[in-house]
Amino acid sequence: MNPYEQKRRWKFLLLAFAFVIASASLWYTNYLVKNIAVSERTRAEVWAMSFKKIIEIEDINDEYLTVIFSIRDSLSMPTIVTNEQDSIIYWRSLDSTKTNFQVEESGNESAIFTRKIHDPRYFKTQLAEMKSQHIPIVIIKEDGQKWFVYYKDSQLLSQLRVFPYIQLMVIAIFLMVAYTVFSSSRRSEQNLVWVGLAKETAHQLGTPISSLMAWIELLKSKFNADEDPLILEMENDVQRLEMVADRFSKIGSTPNLHSHPVFTVISTYVDYFKVRTSKKIKFKVSGDQEVEALMNIPLFEWVIENLMKNSVNAIEGDGTIEIQVIENLVKEQVFIDIIDSGKGIPRLKFETIFQPGYTTRKRGWGLGLSLTKRIVENYHRGQIYVKDSEPGIATTIRIVLKSSTEYEPADA
Template sequence: MNPYEHKRQWNYLLLVFAAIIASGSLFYTNYLVKNIGKAEHTRAEVWARTMQQQLSSEDNDFLNYVFIVRDSLSVPAIITDNHGEIKFAKGLDSTKTFIDVEADHQPGKKAAKKYDPRYFKDQLASMKRQHAPIRLNIPSMFGNSYWLVYYKDSLLLTQLKIFPYVQLLLIAVFLIVAYTAFNSSRKSEQNQVWVGLAKETAHQLGTPISSLMAWIELLKDKFDAEDDPLLLEMDNDVKRLEIVADRFSKIGSKPNLEPQVVYDVVKDYVDYFKVRVTNKISFELFGDTKLKAGLNIPLFDWVLENLLKNAVNAIEGTGQIKVMIRGSAAKKLVYIDVSDTGKGISRSKFLTVFRPGYTTRKRGWGLGLSLTKRMIENYHNGQIFVKDSEVGKGTTFRIILKNIAA
């Protein structure tokens, strides 16, 4: 199994596990809320019945007991008559529950206390939204056939309803922060491994390359073969090895970008590369020959090498590789499209192909496209992605660079 598919399966399992935990937490909290809600409804009912008893009973001792029970209940409630006029209230804001008002036409004289209309209107509307009222039948001597008791959830129950969502939010924030920190640390560690491996490779290649260069010069002198085509090709390959070592030595340091004609740089490498692959694969280069971009030629050649090698490996038998260069004057960008007629890539793998270790070849390391992405994005301030691909028909990679001449 591909390591990224295995990782994806683990991500799905972790996501399902997290969903189970979240669902369990919400379910249990909802269970508690329902039970506490039932208990509060019972309290509201008890308070309503004690109020009814207060209005109809003449037993003072019993009434004292009833008042103690009633006042111990913590559920906020309002009693209205059948016309909607508020008669009693409990458990509300004491600073707004009742206010002293002056008696009509008698300045300075306090009348009976009345409730704050706006505050009670809001509280009553909230209670009506939450629960159906409890009906109390009142003796006719009070002039009303019934009263209605409205109540709402206590502060504890309200907090309990909100708590699981706050808890899940905090857990989500913690997990995001932890994942970001861990991912950043892992990437930093990977970067250090990349840099160390690259520089060590460059160091290891240095000695045999120098020896090969010396042996070629000795062969030229011994056999007087300065223009021998075989030795010239050997010399070109050794120089290519020297360029490869130079590439690795530049990993981890900021390369110098110089203005280059993109078409000329691409053409030079395509001409070098195409004579080293089978003649069953044809190459075609076309597009704007004037566009310029900031390039580090050794590293950009490495990008082209990885893309062209992948294209060759994707073609089974005969095929064609096209490189098209064009620009956008409005966006000041250069587009380089590398297309092949190979086996193609499924859409689900468009992002995966750039990850380290991903390969479809039995002996591949899966580092080529990962390095390519790093060199384009980190060193050339550009972009690279799979522009289009269809299984069985071919793939097009797109490179985007800034047009410094625009």
């Protein structure tokens, strides 16, 4: 299975697992809320009956009266009783600082009077909240008047209604942390494997490369072929192999960056690359020939090589690949635009193409652009991204490097 597809499948399974947990939590909490709400409604109705008995009391024994008052006083939910005109007749379990506070009034210079008043805005707010939560309980008095008992959720029920959202946040945070830790550990493990594999590859390439160099020198001396074009191209290829081995040996190490003319470095590699590519594809390097940037040439040529190979694979038949070098004097940066006339990149894939394992080729590993991004961002402290792409017309990938001389090499 494609590693990118496998990673996406794991993400989907993780999200599905989170959805199941969240759904179960919401369902069970909602079940509890409904049961508690029914229980509180029953308690409120019993309280309303006891309240009605109290207001209608005429001749009742002390024992029965004690039971009724006990029922009345047992209700802990905030409650307001009103008449048909919404005038408040009775309340309980409200904020005492709002329902009963003192105001000082000066009668004269020698005396200060204090009176108790209520905050009407508080009662209005509480009554509106109670009306929005529950249908009132109606008390019909003996004279036919109707009183209405309004109440709102107890503190426990209010907290329980909020609890699922807190629980969902905790689950989401846990999943995010778990996924981050898992990804980080897997990434660190993969990095160690790749660094070891790269260094072993460089070591294994060393012996045959040295032998090939010796054989070329023997051919040149035996056949007096110092200027033979075929021998020169063979020598170029062996030097390229030597550079590839050097690249692999540098993976995991801190590269040395030096100031180099960008145009010259790119042109040199393009001259080598284009004679090994289809003649249907035209190459062009343009822009500022004097601008310099901080780079490690073997690693940076690897970046250009990967990008140009992807451009060649994207071109079907005749096409062009142009590399433009642009200096940004304001930000002390160098822009390197690789423009090809290939099939293009869908906008939704602008970031995906740089992920490990992503490839559109049947036999591809999906590592080229991922490695390119790592070299540019981790080793050169630069940027790389898809600037623009129009399918069938042109695709532009931009590299941003530092052009200043003050630079600290990146950690491997």
